Amino acid sequence: MKSALKRAGYKQVHKQMNDVHLQFISKVAFFIILLFAFNLFFAGHYTPGGGFVGGLLTSAAIVLLLIAFDVKTLKKMLPIRFRLLIASGLFLALGVPTGLMFFGYPFFTHEFTEITLPILGEIGLHSATPFDLGVFLTVCGSTLLIIILVGGADD
């Protein structure tokens, strides 16, 4: 990130990169964005949102950390292998529609039911959720894999 900006013609990058304000705020904002992203993901079936947006926002949150800190610190904070995220995402996205066949439904016929939990009350359980989780993970994994690789190539 640092030398990326330097290359772009910004000489005073060093100072910017250890910006305490940005680092402090992004630490807080990260969780807020993340919560919002999860909210979007789970609420997607009833209100605007869904796996794709959720995944993008999650990666945006992580990208914020990346801008505030650097790739090395980020790797320490979130020791995730993004390739695995893509793999598991694709597995879910393909596995759920196929898995439904085991229960006698045609490919991609989602099933849903409603259960009542003690505190949360009535909750809809929908097989679209794990499918959407697959989309979420793939989007998140791909974006971050690319950004961190491209951005991390220099420092």
Place this chain on the structure above:
Amino acid sequence: MTFIHFAIILPLIAAFLIAIIHKYVKGIHLGWFVLPIPFIIVSYLFTLIPTIRNGDTLLLNLNFMPRIGMNYDVYIDGLGLLFAILISGIGTLVVLYSIGYLSQKEKLLNFYIYLLLFMTAMLGVVLLDNVLMLYLFWELTSISSFLLIAFWTTKERSTYGAQKSMLITMFGGFMMLGGFLLLSNLTGTFSIREMISASDQVTGIGAGTLAVVLVLLGAFTKSAQFPFYVWLPDAMEAPTPVSAYLHSATMVKAGLYLVARFTPVFMLSTTWVWTILIVGLITLCWASFNAFIKDDLKAVLAFSTVSQLGLIMSLLGISGLAVVRGANEQIFTVAVVAAVFHIINHATFKGALFMVTGIIDHQTGTRSIKKLGGLMTIMPITFTMALVTSLSMAGIPPFNGFLSKEMFLEAMFEISNANFSALASVGFLFPLLAIVGSIFTFLYSAKIVMQIFLGEETKETPKEPKEASALLLISPAILSLLVVVFGLFPNLLTKSIIDPAAMSIINAVEPLNTKISHWHGFNSPALWATIVIIVVGAALYYFRDTWIFIYKYIKDKFTINYLYDQGLHYITIYSNRFTRMLMTGFLRTYMVYIFGFLVILGFVTMLRTGLNLDFSNLAPIGIQDMILVGVILIALGIIMITKSRMVSIIMLGAVGFSMALFFVFFRAPDLALTQLAIETVTTTLFLVCFYHLPKQSKLPEKRKFKLTNFIVAVGVGAVSILIGLSAFSNRLFESISQYHIDHVYDLAAGKNMVNVILVDFRGYDTVFETLVFGIAGIGIYVLMRLTINNRKDDKNEERAEESRL
């Protein structure tokens, strides 16, 4: 979902499990964990034999995509069951054999995953009753075969062979798909059974003929028939268990399965009978002729496999006549039974021979026949197995190969006498070709036994030869035992599996009551043919030095291999040139191509159909819209004149965020959210890409006005506006939105229509988009890693540590 549905994908599921096992269990050979899978399947399939034996068939329905008729329906009749038993039975033996053959140092996980993938693919091909599913699994067999041939990726011959097999079989696969689509258009169904019962609708139509040609191409490429056989000898670079399994016992028989399965459809006219028969016989002769001269033991077996496949193919050709002429005529049923019987026999003796080759390779370190000799005393068990199986291959009594070979000869004599076609005048050629092919089969079988096991003991082998371990010997021993048992008691098989399989090929209803006997009396021409083959074969073998010079007349330049290599070479060169012509390396050039094409296409369409614009339903333009448009215009203007990359990226972001605001104004919160998130991420992506751009901007100080770019830019704008307006003005059919609005809750239990469309109504699109996303991510990752690694190697050693991801 019954067990048989599950059994087809069981190997695939097991592939996931062994990946986990591989990670946590060290020390035990991975093959032991794989072994139960084919064993369970074959045990289960054996329990189905009593049902099939009574002439019943099983049809187990499981919906996959019922709307378009693409279902995961399993249909088990004699033919399918025979192949399924072969696949899982030989599969069990091959896995057992591979435990001894491949050491723990090899990439065992890859090997077994590919092998399990292949099992699923092959079981799917032979058991499913749907042409689209058949195609799907058919291509999966090609892919797993490709991966297995290229198993030792560092060897150049392996990758060459893998590519060759992939190109040829995939070509055939595509052709076959075209044939299937034509067939389903004509018959109105994707189900194989229904296609067969509606086969009279295919007769006499040009499209029907084309469909048959295309499907036959698929079968011929897969089963390595002349002239497509060239991939099979090169496929022998695969590890020997793979050669024994894929390239002799099962996968190459998929083409035979296809021809057998579609026999009633193929038999529109007797033309196809002759085509299949003649192609099969040419393959038989040419390949067995070539097999004799090869020095690599595996190459001998590869050509031998090709020739045996040709033999079975020609028998299937004759059996087609049974459908045209009715099943009662003796000659046709002989051919069908011989074909089925030889499929079984070939799997046993050739599978065993390949395993024997593997043992020799493993124990001596070479497969060159010249370097081997006198192994009889050193490896007595291997010798016994090789002797039994080679004699069976040569067609010598009392082994099983003799029985089916004799039936084959009988069928060829009958067809030459039958005298019912324009080809009758050359009918004598059929038995002649059959005998010539068989003589060469005898010759190379003799060569294997005589030159490797008998003769002088050579000391040239890289390793000191010794008898193999029990683990390596069990599987070929079982197969050799079967060769003997089937040879002595062939009627063990007739009732249980041969008759049902033959009946399903020719669509017969009444049981055939086949009896296979060793002795047909002195009047049988097949008997004399066998005697001729043995006598002439032995004589030719003895005097081989006097006639072997004829092989020198086959120049390299006249072979099909040469054609393939040159073709590939020139295709590569010319496509490279073509690509270089178009690909300048400048993104803006590509943009001109893409958008220029769009402009031309758009304007041509508009000129042809005329424009019909209707402005009555448009939303009123408010002040906020104008402001946003103004913002976008200013941002775009700045992008055009600025020289700083930073500024252009920020301005691009401004355009994107203004678009998001537009979505908000037009009440599309989902789109607005997505647009916002995408803008954030892409702006970051642009920023990080700085590093990879040249340091100084190469843009000239004063930019020249470029007419082409201007025209294309204005054109794209005009076309998009016009398309948008006219799409809004004309509705050719009822919009589907109302259906979505009505059923969003009762069908999908959701309230957000956009998301329900994404994950449910049009979920299939989403699956593929997700796949594209994942592939793009991994693709960029791989490309970037390559560049980074190259750069690292070149100059930036010090960066090595940090660039790890």
